[in-house]
Amino acid sequence: MLDVKDIKDSLNKFIIDPLMVVDGQKNICMVNEALRYLVGYKEEDLVGKKVEVIFADSEKSILKRSNVEKLIGTGTILNIESYYQTKDGREVPVLFSSSVMHGQDGSDAWIVCTARDISERKKVEEELRTAYEQIKEAQDQLVQAEKLNAIGLLASGVAHEVKNPLGIIIQGINYLQAKFPGRKEDISNTFSMMMESAKRANSIVNTLLDFAKAKKLEVKLEDINNILDGALELVKANIKFENINIETDKKKNIPHIFVDKNRLEQVFVNLIMNAVQAMSEKGKIFIRSYDKVLSEPKQGISGRGDYFKSGEKVLVVEITDTGEGIPPEVFKKLFNPFFTTKGLHGGSGIGLYVSRNIIDMHKGLIEIQSTEGKGTKVSIFLRVPKREEAE
Amino acid sequence: MNRKKVLIIDDEESFCKLVKMNLELDESFKVETATDGKKGLELAKRFKPDVIILDIMMPKMSGFEVLEKIKKDPQTITIPVVMLSAKEDMDFQVKAAQLYDELYLIKPIDAPTLKAKIEEVLARRGIK
Numbered sequence: 001m002l003d004v005k006d007i008k009d010s011l012n013k014f015i016i017d018p019l020m021v022v023d024g025q026k027n028i029c030m031v032n033e034a035l036r037y038l039v040g041y042k043e044e045d046l047v048g049k050k051v052e053v054i055f056a057d058s059e060k061s062i063l064k065r066s067n068v069e070k071l072i073g074t075g076t077i078l079n080i081e082s083y084y085q086t087k088d089g090r091e092v093p094v095l096f097s098s099s100v101m102h103g104q105d106g107s108d109a110w111i112v113c114t115a116r117d118i119s120e121r122k123k124v125e126e127e128l129r130t131a132y133e134q135i136k137e138a139q140d141q142l143v144q145a146e147k148l149n150a151i152g153l154l155a156s157g158v159a160h161e162v163k164n165p166l167g168i169i170i171q172g173i174n175y176l177q178a179k180f181p182g183r184k185e186d187i188s189n190t191f192s193m194m195m196e197s198a199k200r201a202n203s204i205v206n207t208l209l210d211f212a213k214a215k216k217l218e219v220k221l222e223d224i225n226n227i228l229d230g231a232l233e234l235v236k237a238n239i240k241f242e243n244i245n246i247e248t249d250k251k252k253n254i255p256h257i258f259v260d261k262n263r264l265e266q267v268f269v270n271l272i273m274n275a276v277q278a279m280s281e282k283g284k285i286f287i288r289s290y291d292k293v294l295s296e297p298k299q300g301i302s303g304r305g306d307y308f309k310s311g312e313k314v315l316v317v318e319i320t321d322t323g324e325g326i327p328p329e330v331f332k333k334l335f336n337p338f339f340t341t342k343g344l345h346g347g348s349g350i351g352l353y354v355s356r357n358i359i360d361m362h363k364g365l366i367e368i369q370s371t372e373g374k375g376t377k378v379s380i381f382l383r384v385p386k387r388e389e390a391e
Numbered sequence: 392m393n394r395k396k397v398l399i400i401d402d403e404e405s406f407c408k409l410v411k412m413n414l415e416l417d418e419s420f421k422v423e424t425a426t427d428g429k430k431g432l433e434l435a436k437r438f439k440p441d442v443i444i445l446d447i448m449m450p451k452m453s454g455f456e457v458l459e460k461i462k463k464d465p466q467t468i469t470i471p472v473v474m475l476s477a478k479e480d481m482d483f484q485v486k487a488a489q490l491y492d493e494l495y496l497i498k499p500i501d502a503p504t505l506k507a508k509i510e511e512v513l514a515r516r517g518i519k
Contacts, residue, residue: 160448163477164403167499171409174502178416195501202499 015114018084018094022051022111026069029110038094038117040087051113056085063096072098073111084115093122155208162205169198210266210354217260217361224289224315224382225250227261231268232287235276243282251290255384257315263358270351271319271378278323278376286320291384298365298381308365313384318377325372334368394421395513398440400431400457401475402449410444413502414509428452432460435467441518442509447476447487455486471512475500 011019011032018035020028031046039046039054046053050069057065063072063082071077077098083091094115101110173195180187228250275285291313298308308314326334335356359366363383370376397414399407399422407424414420423438425431428449435443443461447454454474461467471493487495493512496505513519 160477163498164406167477168403168405168409170499170501171406171413175409175412175416178413178502198499 018115018117020046020051020054020113022072022098022113024073024109026051026073026111028053035115038086038092038115039084045087054084056083056091058083058091072113073100073109075100081118082115093118159205159208163202166198166202166205170195170202173198207351207354217263219258219260219362221256221385222259222261222264223254223256224259224264224317225254227259227264228268228287228289228317230261231265231272234265234269235272244276244279244285245283246285246287248287250288254289255291255313255315257382257384259362259382260358264362267355267358267380268317268319270355271380274351274378275319275321275323275376278321278325280324283322283375285322286318288318288320289316291315298367308381308383314381315384317380317382320375320377322375325374325376326368326370327372331368331370395419395442395509395518396438396440397422397442397444397509398431398434398438399424399444400426400428400449400454401444401446402426403446410502410505414506417506428454428457428460431457432464432467435461435470436464440470441516442493442512443470443472444505444509445472445474447474448478458487471516473508473512 008030011030013033015032016034018038019032020035021030023029028046028049028051031041031043035054036043036046051072052065052068055063055065055068061080061082063077063080065085077096080096082094082096084094085091095118096113096115098111098113101112103110173191177188177191177195180191228248232246232248272285272287279285294308294310294312294314297310335352356366359380359382365381367379367381368376369379397420399410401407401410401424404426407426411422411424414422423434423440425434429452431443431445434440445454445457449457454476458472458474461470461472473494473496474487475496475498477498493515494508496508500508
């Protein structure tokens with residue numbers, strides 16, 4: 001006949017999975033060495049305690065601290081994923097099983113609980129999931145890049161073909177305008193509308209070409225304030241600001257940085273035009289430039305571009321408007337190519353996409369903060385070269 | 392009155408015609424047109440223009456080939472050439488500059504701007 005002590009010793013030494021025996025009142029009666037090792041408690045910490053002490057109250061599992069007392073002992077539980085809580089508060093994933101044993105007279109019920117530590121399996125599963133997600137993301141990006149490449153080639157081809165007939169239309173309108181100068185208001189208005197449309201078509205074609213261009217940057221040490229001035233002049237030459245007030249606060253003696261002047265000017269023009277278009281009738285645009293040392297690392301809203309490290313010196317350009325702001329459903333799509341909210345008379349939906357690409361090419365970041373109904377702030381962060389690079 | 396003579400070489404016939412019509416609204420201009428490089432080169436020698444407006448992307452003979460021939464022929468070597476292209480291509484512009492063009496303009500271009508650019512080139516040659 002087997003001695004109870006021998007059985008206990010065997011369970012303790014030879015059962016490699018964590019094991020405990022719980023009585024009918026759900027108090028722990030016995031724990032083996034493997035369990036003590038897993039949860040970091042001594043035998044005396046556990047024996048006599050309620051079984052729930054072992055379990056974590058994890059939302060990830062059906063069987064948890066709050067319901068274990070009710071569930072075990074009602075029948076056999078086989079391979080349920082649960083979480084044990086260690087003495088130092090960690091949650092260890094386990095595959096839990098329990099079965100109820102009755103005494104010969106049927107009175108006492110004992111519950112034998114085993115648990116297999118599945119931390120390694122979980123870790124591998126997690127790594128696999130992460131790897132799968134990374135591969136999927138890379139694949140999506142490749143597909144997107146291929147798509148954009150194809151669209152780019154198509155856009156470029158079509159754009160050049162469209163420019164020739166546009167040239168003819170514009171010359172034709174010029175001729176008719178010269179031949180019928182101010183004869184009748186409706187005729188001159190018609191010519192103006194035709195000319196405006198032809199020029200709009202040309203500007204759309206130009207944006208398509210910008211999109212298609214994979215042009216290399218021509219960087220030089222530049223004063224960002226001069227580039228901002230150039231962009232403002234360009235915008236002012238193209239649109240009327242009757243009720244829009246533009247204020248600037250450009251820091252004097254700002255460090256010069258390596259940028260492609262024309263491409264960056266294009267970005268500022270795009271952003272200022274967006275700000276103007278965000279304000280239906282009147283409002284204020286505030287343009288600010290300054291340099292600062294970052295107190296925390298930074299990554300752009302798009303999740304693209306390089307990290308800026310904490311302590312790194314950057315140059316910041318902010319363009320803030322008091323416009324309509326951006327609704328959350330639009331916010332997600334802001335940088336998608338060909339996405340526009342401006343309708344027929346707005347842009348082609350490439351402005352922000354191209355702008356972000358240009359900032360990316362400069363290893364910079366673009367950040368957008370917006371409150372619906374109040375306005376939007378776009379910030380551009382650019383690297384300030386270290387002294388030896390600038391010399 | 393000595394009229395300012397302009398030769399346009401562009402394979403788009405309608406474009407040639409309209410540019411001619413627009414420039415000749417000003418009586419001080421006399422314009423001839425050619426729709427391919429070969430005809431353009433012949434006309435350049437016969438018409439002796441003060442300036443040539445030359446399209447780059449043309450079938451048979453490209454604008455660059457025409458430009459090279461203009462600059463190799465003693466009869467046409469001194470005529471300033473304004474290149475006109477629908478393609479805003481840096482390589483094109485560099486190539487055009489190496490081949491001694493006077494100006495590189497991007498299509499579409501409106502009549503007043505084109506006229507102003509032509510007058511600018513002519514003024515540099517002392518033709519008013």
